[in-house]
Amino acid sequence: xxxxxxxxxxxxxxxxxxxxxxxxxxxxxxxxxxxxxxxxxxxxxxxxxxxxxxxxxxxxxxxxxxxxxxxxxxxxxxxxxxxxxxxxxxxxxxxxxxxxxxxxxxxxxxxxxxxxxxxxxxxxxxxxxxxxxxxxxxxxxxxxxxxxxxxxxxxxxxxxxxxxxxxxxxxxxxxxxxxxxxxxxxxxxxxxxxxxxxxxxxxxxxxxxxxxxxxxxxxxxxxxxxxxxxxxxxxxxxxxxxxxxxxxxxxxxxxxxxx
Amino acid sequence: xxxxxxxxxxxxxxxxxxxxxxxxxxxxxxxxxxxxxxxxxxxxxxxxxxxxxxxxxxxxxxxxxxxxxxxxxxxxxxxxxxxxxxxxxxxxxxxxxxxxxxxxxxxxxxxxxx
Numbered sequence: 556x557x558x559x560x561x562x563x564x565x566x567x568x569x570x571x572x573x574x575x576x577x578x579x580x581x582x583x584x585x586x587x588x589x590x591x592x593x594x595x596x597x598x599x600x601x602x603x604x605x606x607x608x609x610x611x612x613x614x615x616x617x618x619x620x621x622x623x624x625x626x627x628x629x630x631x632x633x634x635x636x637x638x639x640x641x642x643x644x645x646x647x648x649x650x651x652x653x654x655x656x657x658x659x660x661x662x663x664x665x666x667x668x669x670x671x672x673x674x675x676x677x678x679x680x681x682x683x684x685x686x687x688x689x690x691x692x693x694x695x696x697x698x699x700x701x702x703x704x705x706x707x708x709x710x711x712x713x714x715x716x717x718x719x720x721x722x723x724x725x726x727x728x729x730x731x732x733x734x735x736x737x738x739x740x741x742x743x744x745x746x747x748x749x750x751x752x753x754x755x756x757x758x759x760x761x762x763x764x765x766x767x768x769x770x771x772x773x774x775x776x777x778x779x780x781x782x783x784x785x786x787x788x789x790x791x792x793x794x795x796x797x798x799x800x801x802x803x804x805x806x807x808x809x810x811x812x813x814x
Numbered sequence: 815x816x817x818x819x820x821x822x823x824x825x826x827x828x829x830x831x832x833x834x835x836x837x838x839x840x841x842x843x844x845x846x847x848x849x850x851x852x853x854x855x856x857x858x859x860x861x862x863x864x865x866x867x868x869x870x871x872x873x874x875x876x877x878x879x880x881x882x883x884x885x886x887x888x889x890x891x892x893x894x895x896x897x898x899x900x901x902x903x904x905x906x907x908x909x910x911x912x913x914x915x916x917x918x919x920x921x922x923x924x925x926x927x928x
Binding site for chain 1: 892
């Protein structure tokens with residue numbers, strides 16, 4: 556049997572000491588160490604050193620296997636940092652989503668100003684309205700001609716003002732997220748931008764599809780009564796989805812390879 | 815140069831080397847040595863945990879590729895890596911400028927002057 560070379564002996568030691576590492580990480584480390592050591596030994600040999608000594612020198616320059624394994628153990632992504640990135644990214648995305656809801660509230664307010672309460676809220680014709688609700692709605696909207704009209708006005712208020720309130724909360728959330736991002740260092744504060752942009756494009760895309768679908772449904776089923784509540788949200792969600800999708804496409808452009 | 819002195823700046827150095835062109839570990843350590851005129855002669859194995867850590871942090875991406883007849887893991891900067899490099903470069907320059915201003919001989923003489 557041919558005796559092990561210095562490089563083989565080193566790799567055996569590395570495999571033994573690194574047994575506690577995740578398998579994939581250890582496999583990569585062994586493959587990379589082997590390529591590196593042979594490159595280094597080749598370089599030593601071109602200087603006139605014989606094969607055995609060249610390998611010994613390559614191993615010495617590479618450093619003790621124990622140090623390498625310790626370094627590798629520390630290189631496993633710290634969970635705390637990952638958790639903080641998730642929190643900051645979630646805060647930022649939720650804030651942006653809430654601002655988008657606020658913008659849709661402003662659009663709904665504009666639609667309401669043009670088309671009246673019935674353009675952004677509707678009460679199904681077959682829905683029974685009880686007396687105590689009617690009293691409350693009419694108290695809030697004394698100029699309404701009927702309980703049904705007062706209910707529509709109240710729901711139109713909710714459509715606009717709840718969304719605007721969500722927008723204000725969104726501004727606060729984004730402000731908090733930006734402060735945290737600034738403290739953490741802008742480039743390392745968030746998850747991989749490809750992940751953030753995929754979530755953003757997916758979530759807003761789904762929201763756009765849902766609100767558009769509901770709007771079309773209200774046109775088909777309820778003759779468009781209150782469809783403004785959906786059509787005021789769909790374009791905002793679509794614009795946000797497009798923004799994140801464009802960012803994602805830019806991120807995915809691969810840097811050219813040079814050797 | 816002692817490894818300990820470089821350790822705190824190893825991430826910046828690796829990102830700086832890989833910003834020029836994607837490369838495998840041996841090419842990175844060779845580039846570090848050559849670009850520093852031999853001043854940065856590190857324990858070669860130390861570069862791998864650092865590359866893996868930067869990859870886990872999303873600053874590098876890697877893939878196995880045949881280079882020079884061997885299968886090697888080639889690392890390249892991600893967009894996040896380029897952003898971190900730009901930030902860290904700025905911080906490093908600010909630090910160097912500040913330290914140089916303090917160590918400048920004229921300033922030392924002025925402090926000691928009556």
